[in-house]
Amino acid sequence: MKSIRLYFKYVSAVLTSTMQYKLSFLLMCIGRFIVAFSGFIGISFLFSGFAGIKNYSYGEVLLCFSIVQAAFSLSECLFSGFKGFSGLVKRGDFDRMLLRPRSLILQVIGSRFELGRIGPLLTAGITLIVGIRTCELHLNIMRIITLILMILGGMVLFSALFLLGATINFFSIEDGGIINVLTYGGKDHGKYPIDIYGEGLKKFCTFLIPYTLFQYYPLQYLLGKTDNSMYAFFPLGTVVFLVLCYAFWRFGVRNYKSCGN
Template sequence: MTISILGNGQFDRILVRPRNIIFQVLATKIELSRIGRFIQAAIIFAYAIPRCQIIWSADKIFTLVLMIISGVAVFSGLFIIYASLCFFTTEGLEFLNIFTDGGREFGKYPFSIYGEGVLKLFTYIIPLALFQYYPFLYLIGKTQDIHYMFAPFLAFLFLIPCLLLWKIGLRHYKSTGS
């Protein structure tokens, strides 16, 4: 949610609509560049899966689907944090792009190359490694530890503080009066 939604009274209209508030806020700005990124990712995904030399089994397919779903959940949580912080600030919060766009860039390489501190940050604080790094190690056979397969489930716990911050921000919201 950008500051402009709050400042120009659009958020007041969102509050009176009979739909989920978070969904409406997340859907207020749909960028075609993101749809293009999704199409590009889907094409690369469809190309890479048959060529990746992974011996696919039910547990690996389950892990891959879980990685995708929990990735959507974590990035949605990051956008909810961004929207929640807008209740308390009057300036844009571009530093959060470090975790959204930066997280996408970090994911291009194994998190282990960045060092233990960054790996811990992206495991325990912003759980990008829980749906990218650990389950991928399981997929490619670097580990047989079944816990790595279920790591994406832990990423869903990230939504709890995100939603709590949203509720706190919503409680402190004061209408623009326009």
């Protein structure tokens, strides 16, 4: 409870700082909205030429796109502290966090809060509505639960990847650029249901980095391509991945070597 209170204090401090630069904040919101929205436009253009990709229609792809976009933006909004983690280590801010009697993760999360992510979230909202309308999805309780679980599961997975990327900084004081392939790459390519990329990549995205748990499998249920309602709860599996990443993070903290002064 106290931690949540502290988190909101952190966020309000960060927001107060951001508001000091009003124009920059506004431009960031608009810029990010345009970048995210161009993804939507891209899909629209693509489907003006094709009727479907594999067995997915325009509306179904839009739905998939909006869910991945929402999950990623929420995760980036809340966990962006981990994105800039190499900076925290290099500037010595992480040393300061070690000197405070609070959870390190809470402090890292609290160090940054990207309100500019409202832009992509707006895109996600618009595409979600357009997607549901286009494929005339009938929203019953079970489908709404599936939808929410997918977004939350994706959020957990992307957050775990950000955490993983940060942890790499403990072992080499350089950016974990390789992780961007998994986070940004995952977001960009995850806008299409993963099975269109073939069986090999689907396996990779199930057993190594479990994207399919929040994307491909529950999507099958959401779109009525399967009646197996178990698929709706697959997104919960991403929590296991988060726990593994957290264990790795703990190991990294124990091996931390501060740099210079």
